[in-house]
């Protein structure tokens with residue numbers, strides 16, 4: 011059995027949009043395109059033509075990078091689009107639910123609300139370093155739970171999900187829920203991606219992005235990786251021509267060996283800067299606690315978070331404040347060594363107050 015049968019029935023029956031065929035070296039009078047190219051068009055492929063409905067080479071290149079078959083991957087406009095597509099495909103408004111943790115990336119809640127899906131959040135505690143308990147996730151699930159979103163490393167805590175926890179959730183929810191592991195920050199972690207577990211777990215779905223470690227957030231390019239039947243349904247729902255020609259070209263550049271090795275060295279630098287910042291800030295009298303992080307950010311508990319937010323913004327250094335259960339915390343993204351030095355100066359000044 012495949013988890014594709016958990017999807018909304020009308021989506022299981024949906025046929026993909028039939029685009030006009032595109033054949034090289036032909037006169038194309040079949041797609042109502044303009045026959046001329048604008049003088050403002052400086053791309054390798056002419057913009058008067060629609061892009062490929064789904065960029066095949068890019069899909070193959072990303073599948074190669076992530077270690078899966080191209081048929082198991084859909085290229086999306088950032089992982090954000092993948093989250094939206096998954097919830098739309100699997101959840102009937104007002105009837106089906108998603109389970110996730112708290113605190114975590116707010117986009118799961120956002121798109122659950124957009125679709126009218128029910129949402130259950132399992133609280134994790136700061137005392138326990140925001141560890142996720144498989145039993146609590148399973149207790150939050152019922153017959154309506156179509157999707158479980160687990161973010162690893164988790165935004166905003168930086169915590170990774172142990173394989174044993176994931177495996178327990180996957181096994182207990184087999185044939186009942188798809189388990190989506192959001193690996194937006196996995197390149198900054200010591201652990202390998204869980205893509206390698208896909209063969210043995212047909213209810214596992216993995217999200218990857220070029221927005222973080224590859225430094226291509228502006229290109230909006232993510233991937234959803236999972237069972238072929240699920241990928242085909244997401245494909246049928248995604249807008250035709252979702253990836254614009256300029257995006258496809260710029261992502262092709264990002265995947266060249268030179269850009270990839272450059273990205274690897276940035277990742278190494280970010281990790282060492284993260285540890286430098288954490289060590290320096292741990293000495294500050296203003297800082298109460300810093301949670302270990304496997305991402306390009308870390309969460310820090312301070313004496314007065316609102317004061318820090320005010321002072322840092324006056325110093326033109328932007329930090330992220332969430333309020334709620336994290337009202338005494340700020341999330342800090344690791345910048346360049348100079349930017350990080352500026353942050354340390356700001357915090358040193360706030361500590362003097």
Ligand SMILES: Cc1ncc(COP(=O)(O)O)c(C=O)c1O
Nearest residue numbers: 088089090115165194219221232
């Ligand atoms: C955990 C997590 N997943 C996904 C995203 C979205 O990434 P993308 O730029 O690929 O849409 C973010 C962005 O901050 C994130 O923190």
